Amino acid sequence: MTPKLRIAVLTVPSPQSWIAINAVVERFGPVAVLAESRMRKGELIAKRVKRQGVVTVAGQIGYVMLQKLIDRRQRGRVDEIVREMQLNTEPNPACEIYEVGSVNSMACRAALAKIRPEAVLVIGTRIIGRETLAAIGVPVINSHAGWNPKYRGQAGGYWALAKGDPDHAGVTVHLVDEGVDTGDILYQEKFTATAKDSFSTYYYIQAGVSRPLVVKALEDALSGSLKPYRNNLPSQQFYHPTLWGYLWTALSKGVW
Secondary structure (H helix, E strand, O other): OOOOEEEEEEEEOOOOHHHHHHHHHHHEEEEEEEEEOOOOHHHHHHHHHHHHHHHHHHHHHHHHHHHHHHHOOOOOHHHHHHHHHHOOOOOOOEEEEEEOOOOOOOHHHHHHHHHHOOEEEEEEEOOHHHHHHHHHHOOEEEEOOOOOOOOOOOOOOHHHHHOOHHHEEEEEEEEEOOOOOOOOEEEEEEEEOOOOHHHHHHOOOHHHHHHHHHHHHHHHHHHHOOOOOOOOOOOOOEOOOOOHHHHHHHHHHOOO
């Protein structure tokens, strides 16, 4: 008989998400991975233009193009981080993979109904809608690369450093609600960047730092001992930087 998969992971598969998933598998055994597809570029751009405006989105596209060049230059540093932190970035063959298109699709809800997990881990997906959340019925835990609620949304670690706030450059593991990283906090931890690091490497360091927090939160969820809390920090949602904003911060503050 196939053993019951106690944990389901909703994610867009990436090296960073596999870092967390492999840590979870090491602790709990195989999990079900519900793989979300990346949003089509045209759809993504249209949504961002509606929310942020044409000029800002044009600047973000310029930043993304530059970042591809920086990513290539940082491959050696990424390899160094993977070795030093003993990160496993490879897909785990022991996990069952379900291609669901979107976390808000009927396919996703059907897969969850089939698996019937006792806890759900979320890493880097779209915002999970009310219908999917209502269909889950067990603790839903998100691993966020930022310090909530001060750095919600995208690139929280980068923004903390860019704003000269290293005390809040970190990761948060929290419960999921219908907002953007607004659920009650479970665990938080800082990360430390070196002069060799940049936007291209922060996510790897953060993924490594978050591993024990994710495992502990899932242990709490499975044992019924979750202890969510809130802090009194200001709340702000962040997006990707614009090209000009990124270059200004890099040249004036040395934060790449």
